[in-house]
Structure formats: structure tokens, C-alpha cells
Amino acid sequence: MEAHQRERTGASPPASTTLLAVAFFLPPRFTPERVRYDRRYRKLDQYRFISWFLAAPLLIYALFVISPFVQAFFYSLTDWSGNSATYNFTGFDNYERLWNDDKFREALGNSVLLLVLAPLITLALGLFFAFMLNAGGRHRKNQAISGVFGSSFYKIVYFFPQVLSIAIVAVIWARIYSPRSGALNEGLGVVGLDSWRQEDWLGGDLAIWCVLAVLCWSFVGFYVVLFSAAMSAIPREIYEASLLDGAGRATTFFRITFPLTWETIRTGWIYMGIQALDAFALVNIMVPEHGMDVIPSYLYEKAIRDAQAGYATAIGVVLFLVTLVFSVLMMRLGRRDRIEF
Amino acid sequence: MSDTSEQKQGASGDRTGGVLNVFAHSFLVVWVFMAAAPLVWVVISSIRPHSDLVSEPFGLPTGFEWDNFTNAWTNADIGRYTLNSLIVLAGSLTGTMLLGSMAAYVLARFSFRGNRVIHTLFVGGMMFPVFLALVPLFFILNNFGLLNTRQGLIVVYIAYSLPFTIFFLVAFFRTLPTGVQEAATLDGASHTRTFFQIMMPMARPGLISIGIFNFLGQWNQFVLPRVLNVGSPDDAVLPQGLAALMVQQGYEGDWGALYAGVTMAMLPVLVVYVTFQRQVQSGLTAGAVR
Numbered sequence: 154m155e156a157h158q159r160e161r162t163g164a165s166p167p168a169s170t171t172l173l174a175v176a177f178f179l180p181p182r183f184t185p186e187r188v189r190y191d192r193r194y195r196k197l198d199q200y201r202f203i204s205w206f207l208a209a210p211l212l213i214y215a216l217f218v219i220s221p222f223v224q225a226f227f228y229s230l231t232d233w234s235g236n237s238a239t240y241n242f243t244g245f246d247n248y249e250r251l252w253n254d255d256k257f258r259e260a261l262g263n264s265v266l267l268l269v270l271a272p273l274i275t276l277a278l279g280l281f282f283a284f285m286l287n288a289g290g291r292h293r294k295n296q297a298i299s300g301v302f303g304s305s306f307y308k309i310v311y312f313f314p315q316v317l318s319i320a321i322v323a324v325i326w327a328r329i330y331s332p333r334s335g336a337l338n339e340g341l342g343v344v345g346l347d348s349w350r351q352e353d354w355l356g357g358d359l360a361i362w363c364v365l366a367v368l369c370w371s372f373v374g375f376y377v378v379l380f381s382a383a384m385s386a387i388p389r390e391i392y393e394a395s396l397l398d399g400a401g402r403a404t405t406f407f408r409i410t411f412p413l414t415w416e417t418i419r420t421g422w423i424y425m426g427i428q429a430l431d432a433f434a435l436v437n438i439m440v441p442e443h444g445m446d447v448i449p450s451y452l453y454e455k456a457i458r459d460a461q462a463g464y465a466t467a468i469g470v471v472l473f474l475v476t477l478v479f480s481v482l483m484m485r486l487g488r489r490d491r492i493e494f
Numbered sequence: 495m496s497d498t499s500e501q502k503q504g505a506s507g508d509r510t511g512g513v514l515n516v517f518a519h520s521f522l523v524v525w526v527f528m529a530a531a532p533l534v535w536v537v538i539s540s541i542r543p544h545s546d547l548v549s550e551p552f553g554l555p556t557g558f559e560w561d562n563f564t565n566a567w568t569n570a571d572i573g574r575y576t577l578n579s580l581i582v583l584a585g586s587l588t589g590t591m592l593l594g595s596m597a598a599y600v601l602a603r604f605s606f607r608g609n610r611v612i613h614t615l616f617v618g619g620m621m622f623p624v625f626l627a628l629v630p631l632f633f634i635l636n637n638f639g640l641l642n643t644r645q646g647l648i649v650v651y652i653a654y655s656l657p658f659t660i661f662f663l664v665a666f667f668r669t670l671p672t673g674v675q676e677a678a679t680l681d682g683a684s685h686t687r688t689f690f691q692i693m694m695p696m697a698r699p700g701l702i703s704i705g706i707f708n709f710l711g712q713w714n715q716f717v718l719p720r721v722l723n724v725g726s727p728d729d730a731v732l733p734q735g736l737a738a739l740m741v742q743q744g745y746e747g748d749w750g751a752l753y754a755g756v757t758m759a760m761l762p763v764l765v766v767y768v769t770f771q772r773q774v775q776s777g778l779t780a781g782a783v784r
Binding site: 181198199200202203206207209210211213214216217218219220221222224225228235278281282285286289301305307308309310311312313314315316317318319320321323324325326327328329333334335336339340343370373374375378379382427430431433434437438448449452453456457462465466469470472473476477480 | 515517518519521522525526528529530532533535536547548551552593594596597599600601604606612615616619621622623625626627628629630631632633634649650652653654656657660684685686689710713714716717720721732733734736737739740749752753756759760763764767768771774775776778779
């Protein structure tokens with residue numbers, strides 16, 4: 154039956170180019186038979202599939218991601234308010250204004266502080282706990298290194314903050330820092346540190362440190378799990394060899410574990426830096442207005458409350474540049490030869 | 495000679511191991527307390543009456559204050575916010591997974607002009623902070639009439655999840671064997687059919703990881719709805735709703751309802767997480783392995 158069909162259509166002349174073009178826009182099912190047995194059909198079928206499958210994702214991506222990013226750079230050069238359709242091209246005025254804007258400098262300073270300290274603290278704690286989980290166990294027979302008992306339990310609990318919405322985390326900690334009915338002041342009272350109690354944790358200079366603490370708190374578990382996986386991938390023989398050579402725990406960590414997990418640490422560092430540059434939800438929910446700003450929350454205020462869309466996009470461009478410089482710096486500084494094992 | 499040195503090493507190894515073990519456990523337990531205590535405090539506080547909460551933030555519950563939960567459910571609309579979140583997520587997660595895997599498959603398995611450019615275009619999106627796009631995005635949605643709508647939120651969630659989804663799945667599709675695909679083509683399966691019936695099932699482990707990653711990322715999303723979904727308080731998604739609830743309970747002075755609301759939002763997620771902890775942990779940490 155099929156052979157018969159093929160014989161019949163094989164004799165027909167090749168499909169015209171117009172027909173091929175039409176077939177490109179038809180589902181395979183409705184492809185005319187003449188096209189189907191054309192020499193060029195295979196190619197057409199493949200390109201049809203490729204373009205159909207890419208069309209929707211590309212369209213959505215171009216409309217809602219690429220186009221706003223490109224527009225942002227343009228609007229940052231205008232005095233657009235966002236409320237009206239008109240705007241003037243003002244060159245680099247917005248950036249000049251940013252340079253002299255004390256509140257922006259403060260926000261930038263806070264963001265940079267988070268960018269430097271949050272990865273440092275979080276990754277150090279993460280590495281420490283991960284090493285304890287993987288190497289803190291009692292020696293069993295003939296084992297150079299062993300994990301502690303119940304390490305998966307520890308990992309489950311440590312990971313709790315990571316699965317919660319950052320909004321939930323922010324609400325919980327806003328209550329903890331609350332001066333009168335909050336857990337922190339109460340806890341300080343219980344352990345006898347009454348002098349450390351604060352009238353206003355989140356309203357003054359302490360706010361940025363409070364945000365830093367919450368940021369680190371919520372990400373430590375993530376890095377314990379990440380580093381723990383990286384550490385358990387290191388072959389045991391390497392530990393055994395180092396132990397035979399008389400290496401202690403500290404040496405083992407700094408000479409073996411740290412260098413062998415460096416790739417993971419570096420990518421984790423960049424990831425944490427990007428998280429620290431965000432911190433919007435924490436500041437927006439926890440810190441009362443005018444208490445303290447980071448770059449994203451300042452951008453939000455300018456764009457939404459003050460109707461200064463052009464100026465806000467300029468802030469966005471600065472945030473992008475900071476992110477870019479940070480990532481490139483980390484990639485360059487931390488480059489080492491990858492160690493295969 | 496060799497005997498004694500081995501013994502000595504064994505003994506000293508045991509001793510340091512023991513000391514380190516106690517040391518390790520004590521630090522690990524401290525952080526268990528640090529990580530869990532705030533959450534436990536909220537859960538305990540959620541069943542205490544408001545008057546107790548103010549006078550004594552740390553006390554144990556004397557009874558079970560159901561009112562907190564009914565207040566949070568009815569007055570504060572936690573149920574409504576959850577429903578909003580579920581509706582948005584049903585659309586956005588399906589869309590992200592479908593469009594993401596379609597694009598990733600084509601980019602991973604077919605060579606054509608522009609392949610590299612499109613791949614770079616998608617993956618490059620990970621370099622840009624979402625805040626840069628926020629202001630123009632607001633006006634784009636406004637022009638399309640999608641501002642403050644669920645459809646708008648769904649489309650935006652999909653668009654901003656695509657870069658990492660595609661990056662992750664392209665790498666995953668490349669690892670799958672080519673033989674199966676060729677066999678399917680020889681048997682006369684169309685490209686579409688090969689994709690849905692052969693490649694998708696084969697890519698299941700990767701799809702699950704990235705699915706969990708996207709699920710939690712979109713469920714917990716705060717920035718996008720905070721800017722793009724501000725029409726009516728009734729339309730708020732859960733994270734937004736909780737933030738609003740905190741402000742509201744601050745005025746009303748009823749912290750019990752806030753704790754109950756947070757507990758209701760938190761416990762289901764934690765239960766699901768503990769059940770699937772291995773998948774969730776590997777799915778989420780996939781995000782840092784760029």
C-alpha cells in the first residue's frame with residue numbers, strides 16, 4: 154500500500170517554492186503530499202520544527218526581558234517622570250545627580266557593605282559547618298575521615314530558611330527585632346545583657362547590621378548543603394594519604410578540602426554577592442521608611458513613590474554596573490586550574 | 495616496629511576524633527537552634543493570646559488560641575492570597591517548564607544558523623539584575639493592559655525564569671544519548687512527537703530539579719508582584735499578603751493573627767520540603783552551580 158503510494162507520488166513534479174513556504178506555516182499533519190515527498194522536505198521539516206519551538210519562548214523573552222533592559226539604558230538618559238508620555242533627553246544629568254545625591258551614596262555604601270560582608274560571613278559559616286558534618290565524626294575502623302552522626306538531620310534543619318519565602322523571613326525577623334514584644338530584646342534580658350537592649354533596632358544605624366544578620370542567617374543552610382555535596386565528592390584516598398603524612402585537621406582543611414572545593418566556593422561567592430545586592434524584600438518589609446536604604450529599595454522609592462522613572466532607571470544601571478564589576482572581579486581573581494578527580 | 499607506630503597512630507587518631515566529634519556536634523547543635531528557634535517561636539506564639547504576647551514574648555502557651563487562626567483566615571484573607579498564588583503558579587510553572595524545555599531542546603540538539611546567538615541571548619539574561627528592568631517593565635505591562643492582572647504576572651514569571659531554566663536544561667539535554675532520537679526518527683516519529691514522547695521522559699530527573707527550583711522561586715517571588723501587582727489588595731499573592739498583614743496587624747495591635755498567618759504560610763512548605771528534602775536540596779543548589 155505504502156510502496157504503491159510512493160510510486161505514484163514519486164512521479165509527480167517537485168513542489169513549487171510557494172508551496173514549500175506555505176507548508177512551513179502548516180502543522181506537519183497538514184503538509185501537502187507533494188511537499189512531503191519533495192527532496193527539500195527533510196530540511197524544511199527540521200527548520201519548521203526549530204522555528205515553531207523557539208517562537209513562543211523568544212517572543213516572550215524579547216518582549217518582557219530584553220526590551221525592558223534595553224529601554225532602561227535609554228530612559229536613564231532622560232528626565233522621564235513615568236506619569237506622562239513626554240520626556241526630554243538630558244544626557245548624563247541623571248548620573249551627575251546620582252553622584253551628588255547623599256541618600257544614594259548612603260544606599261550604595263550599604264549595598265557595598267552587604268556585598269563584601271554577607272558572602273564572607275555566610276560562606277565561612279557554611280564551610281565550617283559543612284566540614285564539621287563531613288569530617289567531625291568519630292573514627293571508625295580504618296577510616297581516615299568520617300561524617301558526624303545525623304548529618305542529614307542537620308542539613309534538613311539548616312535548610313529551613315532557604316525554602317521559606319524571603320517575605321516570610323522578613324516578617325519573622327521584623328517581629329524578632331521589635332523593641333517591645335520582640336524576641337531579641339526579651340532574649341537579651343533573659344541572658345542578663347539588659348544593657349544591650351535597643352529602643353529601635355531597625356530605625357537607626359544598627360539597621361544595616363540587622364539586615365546583614367538576617368541575610369546570612371537565611372543562606373548559611375544553603376551553603377552547608379552545597380559545600381557538603383562538594384566535599385563528599387573528594388575521594389577518600391586523598392584524605393588517607395594526607396593523614397599518613399601526618400596532617401592534622403586544620404592542615405587537612407586548608408591544604409585538601411579548601412583547594413578541592415574552590416570551584417564551588419567561587420561560584421557560591423558570586424551567587425551570594427548577587428543575593429546581597431538584592432536584599433530588597435528584607436529592607437522593604439523590615440526597615441521602616443527612611444530608616445535605611447540599599448540600592449534596590451532606593452530605586453523602588455524613586456520609581457514608585459517619587460515618580461522619577463528616568464532617575465530610577467539610572468540607579469538601575471549603576472546597580473547593573475556594580476553587579477558586573479563584582480562578577481568579573483570574582484571570576485578573574487579566583488581563577489585557578491580546575492582539578493579533576 | 496610497624497606494629498607500634500600503627501597502634502600509636504590509631505590511639506591518637508581516636509582521641510582527636512573524639513574531641514573533634516564533641517566540638518563538631520556542639521557547634522552543629524548551636525546552629526540547629528539558631529536556624530529553627532525563630533520559626534519555633536513564631537509557631538508557639540501563634541497559639542497564644544495577644545495580651546500574653548505583649549507582656550511576655552517568650553512564655554509557653556497556656557491554651558490553644560484558635561481566634562488567631564480564624565482572624566488570620568477571615569480578616570486577613572490568608573486563604574485568598576494562597577489561592578491567588580496557586581492560580582498564578584499553575585500558569586507560570588507550566589509555561590516555564592513547557593517553553594523552557596522546548597527552547598532548550600532545540601538549542602541543545604539541532605545545529606542551525608543563530609543557535610549560539612540565541613543561546614547566549616537567553617543565558618546572558620542571568621547577568622542582569624531584575625531591578626534594572628523594573629521601571630520599563632511596569633510600563634510595558636501597562637501598555638498591554640496586563641498590569642495588575644494574573645496573566646501579566648504569569649507571563650513575567652515565565653519570562654524571567656527562562657534564562658536559568660534554558661541554561662540548565664540545555665546542559666541536561668546535551669548529556670542524553672543521541673541514538674534514541676535517531677531511532678525514533680527512523681521509525682517515522684515526527685520531531686514534535688520525538689520531543690514529547692521520547693526526550694521529555696528521558697529528561698525527567700533534570701526537569702524535576704529545575705521544576706522544584708522554579709516552583710520555590712516563583713512561589714516565594716516578592717519583587718515582581720510588589721511592583722507589577724498593586725491594583726487591588728484582593729489580588730495579592732501570598733508573600734505580598736503577609737507583608738501587608740504585618741502592616742495591618744501593626745495598626746490593629748493583634749500580633750497573634752500575624753503569627754498565625756505566618757504559621758499557615760510556613761508549615762505546608764516545610765512539610766513538603768521535609769518529605770522531599772533530597773530533591774529540594776539538589777534542585778535548589780542547582781541554582782548556584784552556574
